[in-house]
Amino acid sequence: MAYWLLRSEPDAYSWQDLERDGATEWDGVRNATARIHLKAMGPGDRAIFYHSNTEKACVGVMEITRAWRPDGADEKWASVAVKPVKALPKPVPLADIKAEPRLAELMMLKQSRLSCSKVEPDQWAVLMEMAGA
Numbered sequence: 001m002a003y004w005l006l007r008s009e010p011d012a013y014s015w016q017d018l019e020r021d022g023a024t025e026w027d028g029v030r031n032a033t034a035r036i037h038l039k040a041m042g043p044g045d046r047a048i049f050y051h052s053n054t055e056k057a058c059v060g061v062m063e064i065t066r067a068w069r070p071d072g073a074d075e076k077w078a079s080v081a082v083k084p085v086k087a088l089p090k091p092v093p094l095a096d097i098k099a100e101p102r103l104a105e106l107m108m109l110k111q112s113r114l115s116c117s118k119v120e121p122d123q124w125a126v127l128m129e130m131a132g133a
Contacts, residue, residue: 027079
């Protein structure tokens with residue numbers, strides 16, 4: 001199993017929307033590096049749902065339920081299917097992530113504009129610890 005972090009603006013599509021819908025297609029990502037990450041995802045992988053822009057916090061855990069497929073009119077991009085696993089008991093704000101030395105190499109901090117990024121297993125464990133999960 002691999003671990004990921006997927007970002008969405010809560011006013012566009014929130015954790016609460018995913019819980020209500022029960023599943024969604026994670027599409028509309030238009031960045032070449034993020035596309036590489038989407039193509040690397042597989043069924044059973046886990047992803048943190050991160051609210052970007054306003055809340056700036058990890059809020060839930062998702063499961064990748066289907067590997068990538070082409071996205072967009074030109075099919076140049078990629079999307080995956082996801083479903084909610086659980087809300088995090090305690091959101092993990094960006095300020096706390098930045099302050100945690102064990103997360104200094106977290107890809108999300110290194111490439112802050114990237115909407116899909118890899119999370120190493122030890123980083124995942126730290127984030128789950130911080131969330132009380």
